[in-house]
Amino acid sequence: MIFERLADSLRTAQPAALVTRLDGPQTGAKLLVHVDTAWGDLGTSGLTHAATQEARALLAAGQTAIRTFGEDGEPVGMDVRVFIQAFVPKPNMYIFGAIDFSRAMARMGKYLGYTVSVIDARPIFATKARLPDADNVIVAWPDDFLASAPVDERTVLIILTHDVKFDIPLLHVALRTTAGYIGAMGSRRTHANRIEALRRSGRSDAEIARISGPIGLDIGARTPEETAVSIAGEIIALRENRRGGRLIDGTLPVHNARLADAML
């Protein structure tokens, strides 16, 4: 039953995690977790619930891992290990504009596990030689490309075209997608001009608020690599509903504490 559902998930490219219990009498018990539903039972309802939550967190990151819980799912417990196998297609990062900076951004995208495509209408700039880390280098008009490209909630759009002529049509298309991140590079003034142009052509403030501009976290990035760190940080923070800032300044638990523990 669970394997049939898993086969369905794989056939329809739906993200799914298969959880297998590794300890105790119910060793081998299985759970199939989707973003919005789950099937199966790991032995106790607490463990099933905790493992479901953890599996969804790993689905969001596209990661497979072993996690350890108490018998009833206690997060600090060490009784039961579960193996959480994520079946998730890699998310897409589309970088619009084959400028010098695109190379550093493409490398960062690969580091974070994205399938990276760079799109530029100019064949001289959009070359694999200039962008060795990109999976795809595509010569196309950015808005035309995006209008027919696969986009879902995990898709990241990074707009480096930096020219109202190109980026306004592109932003119009971007706002019609469900992309999880829409970032546009430029100064505050450039972005204010963009907002004005989008408003004039009927985009609402709520739509415009989906655009991260100026792009990135406020870390004072100076180099292309540092700018890519700033953008990567914002992509992750938005996905996790965080505002950035230093952990030392906050009081919430460190989100990755369990991960860090698991790695030690």
Added chain:
Amino acid sequence: MIFERLADSLRTAQPAALVTRLDGPQTGAKLLVHVDTAWGDLGTSGLTHAATQEARALLAAGQTAIRTFGEDGEPVGMDVRVFIQAFVPKPNMYIFGAIDFSRAMARMGKYLGYTVSVIDARPIFATKARLPDADNVIVAWPDDFLASAPVDERTVLIILTHDVKFDIPLLHVALRTTAGYIGAMGSRRTHANRIEALRRSGRSDAEIARISGPIGLDIGARTPEETAVSIAGEIIALRENRRGGRLIDGTLPVHNARLADAML
């Protein structure tokens, strides 16, 4: 005279930037910039001053670049290009603890231009095979190693030992250095315990405040790579005296706007 001083800088491994004017009647005029002093003249005092500031910013990042100014150093001007050649040894990143996460952190360190060394007392873990991106993998006690390692303001210390037995002696040594970044991984509780132990052995609050713990920016990092982004962002933000929130939430100019413009 300037070349002699440059030779001195190179011989003593002191960071230095050689600035050359590329436009106008004083084309070829030169300026040698150290962190705390400068020699030479680019034509106007405003231009000399602006180029000196910019050269120091590039020294901090270890970067060489062309910058454009007005004739009297106006930042938005386009009259004069200057070539700023930084002569800076790569900064050191020391990662203490060869845990699984160290691999992702080492790769991030290389991406940002550090010479990366991973130090661990356990020969089974401290191997080049487990840490392919590290420049050096060193089997040594962390505190012994750091007591004799070269450290300056650009040096980054990342402490992953995650065990009071190792990390308290190491933090004592770290606080005696001038390292620009001292980060220690662990939960808020782990870090509270560390602070307590350091206080008991006489460290002041001002000293303890140099330690970034919990380490990193609050982006909800889930994977080793995302955690490395969070730490990299904090390293840059601290160097630049930024707090790491989203640029979209701020009102200050985007620090890298000139860089971004130069790249387009």
